[in-house]
Amino acid sequence: MSASRTAAAGSRRGKRPPAARLPAEPAAGRAGRQRWYAPWTYLAAPLVLLVLFTYIPVVNMIGYSFTDWDGLSPDRNYVGLRNYVDLFTRPRLFQVFAVSLFYLAGAMVQIVVALYFATVLSFDVRLRNLFKGILFFPYLVNGVAIGFVFLYFFQPGGTLDSLLGVFGVGPRLWLGDPDLVNTSLASVSVWRFMGLNLVLFIGAIQSIPPELYEAAELDGANRWQQFRHIIVPGIKPIISLSVILAVSGALAVFEIPFIMTGGSNNTETFVIQTIKLAFNFDKVGLASAAAVVLLLVVLLVTWLQRLLVPDERGELS
Incomplete structure (x- = not known):
């Protein structure tokens, strides 16, 4: 009764009673709707x-x-x-899909070599950052420039023939012999793209907890056993990704054979x-x-x- 009389008195004086307030919305919910x-x-x-x-x-x-x-x-x-x-x-x-088999074989070699260097350089090795930079550098170079560089590398009497001549091996037509040309071009792809897989593998290996290596060393595991039972299972998704990239890349090869041979001599x-x-x-x-x-x-x-x-x-x- 007292509350009603107060409200009536307030209305007679020209004042309205205070309106009922709803509970305030939490700040987290309001921010969530706004963002x-x-x-x-x-x-x-x-x-x-x-x-x-x-x-x-x-x-x-x-x-x-x-x-x-x-x-x-x-x-x-x-x-x-x-x-x-x-x-x-x-x-x-x-x-022409048969030509892709050479690049696919080269990609598998590239993955194995990159995994080896990534494993070695993930441990405490002198000048490992320098070696990482050296191995990754070819991936940064433009593919057209690489094609022209290796044109001189494989030409008769060029750099490769000069190096092999030291061991008594005669000159070869590396880009002219149908039995050698696709192997030569695939080796260029291995040299160029190994740095990409190297970086992927190093990043994956470094994400493995170091406590696992310490426990394995306490149990007497050598480097090969650590690689087999710790590194390979730990980076399996990255290895699978690298294989997918290798297969798709082998099917879609373009730059290196186009620059170096133009697709001639069974390299199309x-x-x-x-x-x-x-x-x-x-x-x-x-x-x-x-x-x-x-x-x-x-x-x-x-x-x-x-x-x-x-x-x-x-x-x-």
């Missing part, structure tokens, strides 16, 4: 670039693969699956052949179909590898 868009603000620029320079060109390429466009004419006649039928009825268009890769179809023979539609086939092959190989070798993080204890 839900913050991650998308940072992701906006890379997402826009990804869509503009990756997904839209891929969609356009798929569209071109169903036309007979020559790359210059404004007319693009729809031909359906004729380009794909043309591809699969020309065995020579797929024979699938990508070089696609470039020639588009720019030498003005068959952009057929070249687009070839690019779509290469994309599907890379995706299929990656999926099969994921299926056969699941990406499981090694359990270290």
